[in-house]
Amino acid sequence: MRLIKDNVERIADSQERINALIREGFRPLEVQAIESSDDRQKALVDMTAVQLRALAKEKGLEGCESLKKEELLTALKDVV
Numbered sequence: 001m002r003l004i005k006d007n008v009e010r011i012a013d014s015q016e017r018i019n020a021l022i023r024e025g026f027r028p029l030e031v032q033a034i035e036s037s038d039d040r041q042k043a044l045v046d047m048t049a050v051q052l053r054a055l056a057k058e059k060g061l062e063g064c065e066s067l068k069k070e071e072l073l074t075a076l077k078d079v080v
Contacts (some may be wrong), residue, residue: 008026
């Protein structure tokens with residue numbers, strides 16, 4: 001696990017070492033995967049209409065319950 005404090009990073013392999021670094025003020029460094037917009041669009045296309053409706057609801061879009069898959073894809077493309 002990678003941890004960071006100010007601009008110093010440490011890598012800890014054991015829970016014991018992780019706990020020691022956290023006590024020293026380090027915090028876990030979250031690494032987010034970089035995803036291209038093409039990858040996101042492909043992932044949306046692979047989802048079912050039911051999954052897309054759930055995602056639309058999660059993203060706060062209203063009135064998506066009766067939309068078809070293509071309409072959902074259009075509505076979600078700017079939100080995701």
